[in-house]
Amino acid sequence: MRMMERPPFKTLFAVPLHCDGCVKNVKNALSQIEGILNVDCHLEQQLVEVEGTTAPSKISASLQAIGKDCILRGSGDTNGAAVCILETHAPNVGNPVRGLARLVQVGPEFTIVDISLKGLAPGTYQASIRQNGDISRGAASTGIVWEEDMKGAEARGRLGQIEVNSEGSGGMILDVSIAIWELIGRSMVLSSSTGSLQQYDEATIVGVIARSAGIWENDKVVCSCSGKTVWEERVEQTGKGML
Template identity: 85%
Template sequence: MRERLPFKTLFAVPLHCEGCINGVKNALSQVEGILNVDCHLEQQLVEVEGTAAPSRISASLQKIGKDCILRGSGNANSAAVCILETHAPGVVNPVRGLARLVQVGTEFTIIDISLRGLAPGIYQASIRQNGDISRGAASTGGAWEEDTKGGEARGKLGQIEVSNEGSGAIIIDVGIAIWELIGRSMVLSSSTEGFQQGDEATLVGVIARSAGVWENDKVVCSCSGKTVWEERVEQTGKGML
């Protein structure tokens, strides 16, 4: 596997003083792969450079009581996101996972998947042929670029183990460019194929382009009039990671 190249990640983080900045820097110094941390007090932003996955960075900040919102990763046109939901009927909070994708080299992408609220066990992660989720995972087609000669499909990403607490995470390095994935779907399921729309143990979402570093300066949503932090509270209540 190729060596990861450093990339930048930008988080909105509540910062009130130099003590906050020192606390953030001390916490992130413990995360493997981080090369540099710049804190912008006036803008309430933390810029991180290195090879650490965004989920590792946010988890480290949350451990010291700092909430954070990812505002951008990598260069322009090099990042994507996929919200993973169950399509089972009657589920109050269908969002059970989030995948963040960052291209860090030519045809070299990090896929950072976090899950929660699932039954314990082994789940298969895959990129599907299309982005049709009208019937959940059942309408997404086969695994992307299935090898007709019997080899492994490019879309098969591997397994994720979900703990007894219902959470799981994995960071996968793949030889794929971001542009190849935009508009396709991602599926996480305890089954490898033959997905059922009403299966609560099957998650699906469409991969969408997301902002690179410094490409997203929104503070207030023009649609709802809510700040990014108000939206954060609302989305967290719906199960968003």
């Protein structure tokens, strides 16, 4: 599953930028991260374009560390990015969202999988891509691990383990020999349970992998549907548990 050297790619974030001082602070913070090659701040549009080999979650964490909220607006090339919102199907849960997986294709059959988790019970979770995207019965209806039925080859659907700490947070960044188009419509499952997957298992989260915007494919500030700014929507989604 591990790849050779990761090629650089571009990522676009919406970031509140009010003055040249904000631009300087953002550039100073991001310049400290290994793997970042270039940072362009678009003050009028309140957008930050980053080029390098660094996963989106690390860039987000660095911006948040200096008090800047940020929203990922696009990464990679057209048809080269995907996202998966990971939710629990356990009953009587107010906010079901427990994680987010960002996937960026940076070369032929070369994809970065960037998973962030929160609100889970501590422990070791097995991450996998499943054969189908049917989550009508939670993880129980997602089928076998993708490519598990192929003989003579390691199943590319097995992503590995993620450790969730005592605060309920965890994450994993890895490179896989997969193209984005192979994943769209399949599901991703993370589970700390042993044995077969169950629909209402509190130790299991699941989501469907869907295409997301490439670089500069989504630079809107106001949603045409709701009329709300991206920051107003951000507050609503954060309240629902979104990372």
